[in-house]
Amino acid sequence: MSDQTAGTAEPAIRPYGTWPSPVTTALVAGKTLGLGSVQADGEAVYWLETRPAEAGRTVLVRWTASGGIHDITPPPFDIGTRAHEYGGGAYVAAGGHIAFSHRPDGSIWLVSPGTAPRALCTVAGLRFADFAFSPDGSRVFCVREDHRVPGEPLSTLVAFATDRDADPATETGQVLVSGSDFVSSPRPSPDGTWLAWIEWSHPAMPWDATRLRLGRLASHDGDTTLTDIRTLADNGASVIEPAWVGPETLLASSDHDGWWNLTSWAVPDGQAVSIAPMEAEIGLPHWVFGLRSYQPLPDGTILAIAIENGEARTLHLTGPVARPVALGHPAQCPALLADGSFAWLDTPPDGAPTIRHGRIGAPSHILRAATTLDLASGDIARAETIRFPLPDGHHTGHAFFYPPANSRFRGPAGEKPPLIVMAHGGPTGRASNAFAFKVQWWTSRGFAVVDVNYRGSTGFGRAYRRQLEGQWGVADVEDCIAACRHLIATGRVDPARIAIRGSSAGGLTVLLALAGSDLFAAGASLYGVTDLRALAQETHKFESRYLDSLVGPWPEDDATYLARSPLTQADAIRTPVLFLHGLADAVVPPAQAQAMADALASSNIPYAHYTFEGEAHGFRREETVRRALELELDFYGRIFGFTVPDVTERVVLSGEQGLCP
Numbered sequence: 069m070s071d072q073t074a075g076t077a078e079p080a081i082r083p084y085g086t087w088p089s090p091v092t093t094a095l096v097a098g099k100t101l102g103l104g105s106v107q108a109d110g111e112a113v114y115w116l117e118t119r120p121a122e123a124g125r126t127v128l129v130r131w132t133a134s135g136g137i138h139d140i141t142p143p144p145f146d147i148g149t150r151a152h153e154y155g156g157g158a159y160v161a162a163g164g165h166i167a168f169s170h171r172p173d174g175s176i177w178l179v180s181p182g183t184a185p186r187a188l189c190t191v192a193g194l195r196f197a198d199f200a201f202s203p204d205g206s207r208v209f210c211v212r213e214d215h216r217v218p219g220e221p222l223s224t225l226v227a228f229a230t231d232r233d234a235d236p237a238t239e240t241g242q243v244l245v246s247g248s249d250f251v252s253s254p255r256p257s258p259d260g261t262w263l264a265w266i267e268w269s270h271p272a273m274p275w276d277a278t279r280l281r282l283g284r285l286a287s288h289d290g291d292t293t294l295t296d297i298r299t300l301a302d303n304g305a306s307v308i309e310p311a312w313v314g315p316e317t318l319l320a321s322s323d324h325d326g327w328w329n330l331t332s333w334a335v336p337d338g339q340a341v342s343i344a345p346m347e348a349e350i351g352l353p354h355w356v357f358g359l360r361s362y363q364p365l366p367d368g369t370i371l372a373i374a375i376e377n378g379e380a381r382t383l384h385l386t387g388p389v390a391r392p393v394a395l396g397h398p399a400q401c402p403a404l405l406a407d408g409s410f411a412w413l414d415t416p417p418d419g420a421p422t423i424r425h426g427r428i429g430a431p432s433h434i435l436r437a438a439t440t441l442d443l444a445s446g447d448i449a450r451a452e453t454i455r456f457p458l459p460d461g462h463h464t465g466h467a468f469f470y471p472p473a474n475s476r477f478r479g480p481a482g483e484k485p486p487l488i489v490m491a492h493g494g495p496t497g498r499a500s501n502a503f504a505f506k507v508q509w510w511t512s513r514g515f516a517v518v519d520v521n522y523r524g525s526t527g528f529g530r531a532y533r534r535q536l537e538g539q540w541g542v543a544d545v546e547d548c549i550a551a552c553r554h555l556i557a558t559g560r561v562d563p564a565r566i567a568i569r570g571s572s573a574g575g576l577t578v579l580l581a582l583a584g585s586d587l588f589a590a591g592a593s594l595y596g597v598t599d600l601r602a603l604a605q606e607t608h609k610f611e612s613r614y615l616d617s618l619v620g621p622w623p624e625d626d627a628t629y630l631a632r633s634p635l636t637q638a639d640a641i642r643t644p645v646l647f648l649h650g651l652a653d654a655v656v657p658p659a660q661a662q663a664m665a666d667a668l669a670s671s672n673i674p675y676a677h678y679t680f681e682g683e684a685h686g687f688r689r690e691e692t693v694r695r696a697l698e699l700e701l702d703f704y705g706r707i708f709g710f711t712v713p714d715v716t717e718r719v720v721l722s723g724e725q726g727l728c729p
Contacts, residue, residue, distance in 0.1 A: 079474070079475065079476050079477050079478045080476060080477050080478075081477070081478060081479070081480055081481075082477045082478075082479070082480075082514070083479065083480060083483065083514070083710055084472060084479040084483060084484075084485040084486060084514035084515065084562075085485070085486050085513060085514045085515055085565075085704070085705065085708060085710055085712075086513070086514060086705075086710050086711070086712065086713065087472075087474045087476070087477040087512065087513050087514040088476075088477075088713055088714065089447075089474065089509075089512040089513045090441075090443055090444075090447055090512065091443070091447075091505060091508050091509050091512045091513075092714075093693070093694040093697050093698060094694075095439060095441055095505075096505045096509060096693065096694075096697060097120050097690045097691075097693035097694040097697070098120055098121055098690050098694070099439050099440070099441060100120070100420065100438050100439045100505065101117050101118065101119060101120075101436070101438050101439070102116075102117065102118030102119075102120075102126070102438070103115060103116070103117060103118075103413055103421050103422070103423055103436060103438050104116050104118075104399070104413055105156075105158070105159070105358065106400070106402075106403050106411050106412055106413050106423060107159075107160070107161050107403050108403035108404055108405045108406075108410075108411055109161040109162055109163070109164065110163075110164070110405070110406045111132055111133065111405060111406055111407065112130055112131065112132050112161070112405075113130070113131045113132075113403070113405065113411040113423070113425060113435065114128060114129065114130050114131075114140070114159075114161045114166075115128075115129055115411075115413070115423050115436070116128060116129070116147055116158070116159070117129050117436070118688070120688075120689065120690035120693065121690060122143070123689055123690070124146075124688035124689045124690070125143065125144075125145075125146045126146055126147045126148050126158075126171070127139050127140075127141055127145075127147065128140040128141045128145075128147050128159055128166070128168060129436070131411075131423075131425075131435050131436075137435065137436065140166065140179060141168065141179075141185065144172075145168075145170055145177070145185065146170060146171045146172055147159055147168050147169065147170070147171065148169065148170075148171030149169040149171065149174065149195055149196060149197040149357075150171065150174065150195050151195040151196065151197035151198075151211060151213045151357065152197070152213070152250075152355075152356070152357070152608075152610040153608045153610060153654055153655050153684075153685065154355050154356045154610070154655075154685075155171075155197065155356055155357070156197065156198075156355075156356025156357035156358045156359070157197045157198035157199065157211075157356070157357030157358030158171075158197060158357075158358070159199065160199035160200055160201060160208070162200075162201040162205070163201065163205045164180070164181040165178065165179065165180050165181075165201060165205050165230070166178065166179040166180075167179075167188070167199045167201070167208045167210075167230075168185075168199075169195075169196050169197065169199075173190070173192065174192075174193075174194055174195045174196065175187060175188075175189060175190040175236070176188040176189045176196050176208075176210075176228070178208075178230055187236035188208075188228055188230070188234075188236055188239065189228065189236050189239050189240060189241065190236045190237055191216075191236075191237065191238065191239070191240050192216075193214065193215045193216035194212060194213070194214055194215070194216065194240060195212070195213040195215065195221075196210045196211065196212055196213070196241075197210060197211045197213075197357040197358070198210055198211045198252055198253060198254060198357040198358060200254050200255055200256060201230075201256075202256050202260050202285075203256065203258060203259065203260045204260065205230060205231075206229065206230055206231045206287075207227045207228065207229055207230060207287075207292055208227070208228050208230055209225060209226070209227050209244070209254035209256060209263065210225070210226060210228075210241070210254065211223060211224075211225060211226075211251055211252055211254070211357065212224050212225070212226045212240070212241055212243075220609040220612070221609055222246070223248070223249065223250050223251050223609075224243045224244075224245060224246045224251065225243070225244045225245035225246075225251050225254050225263075225265055226240070226241030226242055226243050226244060227241060227242045227244055227292040228241050228242070229290055229292075232290060242291060242292055244263070244283070244292065244293075244294040245265060245267070245281075245283070245294065248267035248268065248269050248279075249268065249269040249270050249609070250267060250268050250269070250274070250610070251265055251266065251267045252265065252266045252267075252274070252354065252357055253265055253266045253308070253309065253310050253357075255310050255311060255312060256285065256312075257312050257315050257318075257335070258312055258314060258315050259315040260285060261284060261285060261315060262282055262283065262284060262285060262315075262335060262336075263282070263283050263284075263285050263294060264280065264281070264282050264300075264310045264312070264318055265280075265281055265310070266278050266279070266280060266281075266307065266308060266310065266320075267279050267281060270612070270613040271613035271616040271617065271621075272613075273353075273496065273611075273614055273617070274306060274308065274353070274354040275306045275308075275353040275354065275496055275526070275533065276306060276617065277304050277305065277306060278301075278305075278306055278307050278308065279299055279301065279302040279307070280299070280300045280301035280302075280307045280310060280318075280320055280322075280333070281297065281298070281299050281300065282297070282298050282299075282300055282318070282335065282336070282338075283295065283296060283297040283298070284296040284297075296336075298336070298338065300318070300333045300338045300340070301320070301322060301324075301331075301333075301340070303324055305322050305323050305324035306322070306323045306328070306351075306530075307320050307321070307322045307324075307331075308320065308321050308322075308328070308351050308354055308359075309321050309351060309359060309360065309361055309362070311362070311363075311364060312364075313332070313364045313368070315335075316334060316335050317332055317333070317334060317335065318332065318333045318335055319331070319332050319333075319343075319362070319364060319370075320333070321350050321351040321361060321362070323349075323351070323529075323530045325342070325345060326347075326529050326530045326531055327345075327346065327347055327348060327349055327529050327530065328349040328350050328351030328361075329342060329343070329344070329345050329346060329348075329350055330342075330343040330344065330350055330362060330370065330372070330385070331343060343370070343385060343387075343388070344383075344385045344387070344388050344389065344390045345388075346374065346376075346390060347376070347529065348374040348375060348376035349374065349375040349376075349526065349527055349528075349529065350362055350372045350373065350374050350375075352375075352498075352526060353494070353496045353497065353526050355494070355496075355497070359400060360400045360401045360403075361373050361400065361401055362385075362401050363401045363402060363403065363404055363410075365404065366408075369384060369385060369386045370384075370385040371383070371384055371385075371393075371395075371401060371402065371404075371410075371428075372384075372385055372390075372401060373398055373400065373401050374390070375498075375526070375527035376527075377453075377466070377527070377528065378453070378466055378468075378498060378499070378500075378501075378521050378525070378527045378528060379453070379501060379527075380397070380398075380500070380527075382394075382395045382396075382398060382402075384428070393428050393429065394428065394429050395410065395412070395426070395428050395429075395432075396412065396414040396416070396424055396426070396432055397414055397415050397416040397417070397502065398412040398413065398414060398415070399412070399413040399414075399415045399421070399502070400412070400413065405425075408427070409425060409426060409427050410425070410426065410427065410428070411423065411424065411425045411435070412424055414432075415500075415502035415503065416502065416503055417450055417451055417501050417502060417503055418445070418448050418450055418503060419442075419443075419448070419503055420437065420438045420439045420503060420505075421437075421438040421502075421503070422434045422435075422436065422437045422438065423435040423436040423437075443508075443512075444475045445475075446473065446474070446475030447473060447474055447475050447508075447512055448473055448503070448508065449470040449471060449472065449473035449507065449508060449511035449512070449517070450470070450473075451468040451469070451470055451501035451519075452468065452469045452470070452471070453466075453467075453468060453469075453501070454466075454467050454468070454469045454518075454551070454554065454555075456550055456551055456553075456554035457550065457554075458523075458546060458547060458550050459546055459550060463523065463535070465520070465522070465523075465547045465550050465551055465554075466520075466521040466525070466528065467499070467518050467519060467520040467521060467551045468499055468500075468501045468518070468519045468521075469516070469517070469518050469555065469560070470507055470511050470516065470517040470518070470519070471485070471511070471516055471560070472485045472511050472512075472513075472514045472515060472516055473508075473511050473512060474511075474512050474513070474514065477514065479514060483562070484559070484560070484561055484562040485514055485515060485516045485561055485562060486514075486515050486516070486561070486562055486565035486566065486567070486704070486708050487515070487516045487517070487518060487552065487555060487560075487561040487562070487565065487566045487567070488510050488515050488516070488517045488518075488567055488568075488569060488704075489517075489518055489520065489548055489551065489552060489566065489567065489568040489569070489581075489588075490506075490507075490517060490518065490519040490520065490568075490569060490570065490574070491520060491522070491544065491548055491568065491569070491570035491574035491577035491578055491581075492519070492520075492521075492525070492570070492574055493570070493571050493572035493573045493574045494524075494525075494572070494573050494574075495522075495524050495525075495536060495540055495544060495573040495574070495577070495618070496524060496525075496526060496533065496536075497525065497526065497573075498521055498525045498526045498527045499519035499520060499521045499525070507519065509697060509701075513701070515704075516555070516560065516561050518551050518552070518555060520547055520548050520551050522536075522543060522544040522546075522547035522548060522577075523535035523536050523539070523543040523544065523547055524536025524537075524539075524540070524543065524544060536618060537617050537618065538617070538618070538619065538620060539618075540573075540576070540615075540618035540619055540632070541576060541577070541580050541619070541632040542632075544577045545577055545580050545581045545584060545585075548568060548577060548581055549581060549584075549585050549587060552566055552587050553587075563587070564589065565589055565708045566587055566588050566589060567588060567589060567590040567591060567592065567704055567707070567708075568581050568582070568588050568590075568591050568592075569591065569592040569593075569594070569700070570592075570593065570594070570596060571593075571594035571595055571596065571686070572594075572595055572596060572597065572655065572656060572685065573596075573597060574594075574596065575593035575594060575595065575596010575597055575598070575656075576596055576597040576598070576600075576634060578591045578592065578593050578596060579591065579593055579596065579598060579634030579637075579641070579645070579664065580632070580634055580637065582641045582642075582643055582645065583634065583637040583638070583640040583641050584637075584640070586642075588643055589643055589707050589708065590643055590644050590645070590646070590703065590704060590707040590708075591643065591644075591645050591646070592645070592646040592647075592648070592700050592703065593645065593646070593647050593648075593661065593664070594648045594649075594696070595648065595649045595650060595653055595655075595656050595658075595661070595685055595686070596647075596656065596660070596661070597634075597656055597660060598633065598634045598635045598660040598661065598663060598664040599633050599634075599635045599660055599663060599664075600615060600619060600622075600629040600630075600632055600633045601622065601626065601629045601630065601633065602657075602659070602660065602663075603615065603656065603660070604622040604629065606657055607655060607656070607657075608654055608655060611655070615629075619632055634664060635663055635664055635667055638664060638667035638668055638670075638671060638673075639667075639671050641668065641671070641673055642673065643673075643707075644673065644674040644675060644676075644703070644706075644707055644721060645664075645665075645668060645673070645674075645675045645676075646675070646676045646677075646678075646699065646700060646703045646719070647661040647664065647665055647675065647676070647677040647678070648661075648678050648679075648680070648687075648696050648699070648700070649661040649677075649678075649679050649680070650679070650680050650682070650683030650684050650685065650686075650687065650692075651679050651680060651681050651682070651683065652681075652682055652683060652684045653683070653684050653685045654684065654685065655684075655685040656685065658679060661677060661679075662677070665677040665722075668722075669722055674721040674722055675721065675722050676699070676703060676719050676720060676721050676722070678695075678696075678699060680692045680695075680696075695717065698715045698716060698717055699717065699719050701715060702715045702717070702718050702719045703719045706719060706721070
């Protein structure tokens, strides 16, 4: 029986998991750009563009209606920051001026209209993020993370003068705010009188409890000072994303009522008023700097992205009234241009991301597409929101289910597709229903996918987020298993061919699910956590006390750390495991994967362990992404008993031709 080409009336019959797919490694890793960090400055739109074909270099790109698109940062500039290791907020554009961080060495650079970038700070050991210009452009405020001395790096807010010619080899910025473990979001008022910022201290994470603070700005002999410092919010809530509405009103998103909703503060007296309270989240966990969930508008109203039951929608807030608006599918709140139009990263459920420009309720146009290859509608799996009972009998589980989708093929009658279970990272994060090649790679080949928003995920309110406190490695595992049982009971998937995969924190969920259940035939851990005790001692400052809430204080709760570590449960795993890990990973050190592989080897459990030079926490290089995709696909083919077509490298399991690389 021959395969039929696209466009024929009847798809060919072929076993699930073996379908030739239009979602190739070249498309995912080589022909697809990483797009994000959209900003507007007057009539110009800026965004960051990560190019796999340029070894993952990230470029700042500018568009105007009159001048079109062109790159702002030529090679070898690579925009990014390793502050908090996860980065974000790596550039700002305002008044025609740009400040950005060069990822390889952490240096800061300035670009003025018609000029080449000039260095502002090149001191080794410093990292910068979350830039903001003063209204007159004479200063740039930012977070400085100081790694020049041993121990935990110091996090401060600093100011640089942009209008004087200082030596970048010695200029380190004037410290304005210090004393807390972490600071973020320096935001000067429109008249330059005040500076607002967020700060928090261990053991809290920014989604647990932060302080919203305010100080009066002044300048003397070129130096910046901050006086009259006061606290606007410090009630144990998570307050994030401050933004000014005029010189006397400050907005931020606070979850004091159980949901990240907007609150306004009068400046300087600090009187607070809630804006349009709702059971939806206007805000995301601040793993990275520079997130934007809302945009104040000139008429006093607000455009916002609200996440309700895990799904995002765009709202126009007028006083207490929240009205849905048609403006595509923004990943973050659209940025406002001077003419009242908007620009945003559009992430629809049925197509690759694009940078778009348009107006509310009107057709938008594409400025840049992540890929030039359009998939046929029948080749795209669309998320189906599913709810399922959890073992405690009181709570409901949440997930997005994707059936196999390929216009040229269908499975044999009576056969059900294999299932890939996805456990997102964080674990304080979320699964989204936006189009993602990490899903389409599998569904277009005949796999079903379920992406689980286990307890602890964001987008469901603070109470749901807190259900993972003290239960990491328990509640998340139970939810992933419950999602599988629901899909088996409803006849959607093959119960004998279920694999579970996860990256970072999701890797821990994967390994504990394999140890605690016989549902899974295989698992894949991508730079995943395997030893909680080692993680508590070795990980970077941002997450060094994260486990206090997820597991318990260490070393006081050492027994729990041992019990919840996959490394101590390795002898309970009876299914093959694939490990993929970057050797430059400072968040989850590569020794974690090696230790787990060694433990499986001692129990004679098949595994494959591959490492990647130069890759940190997450894979950026084209060759790495290509190889990782093919290895994982071939791994599942080996376990599920079918041959995967068009794979250039076959995975080698332990015990076959010696141990794998």
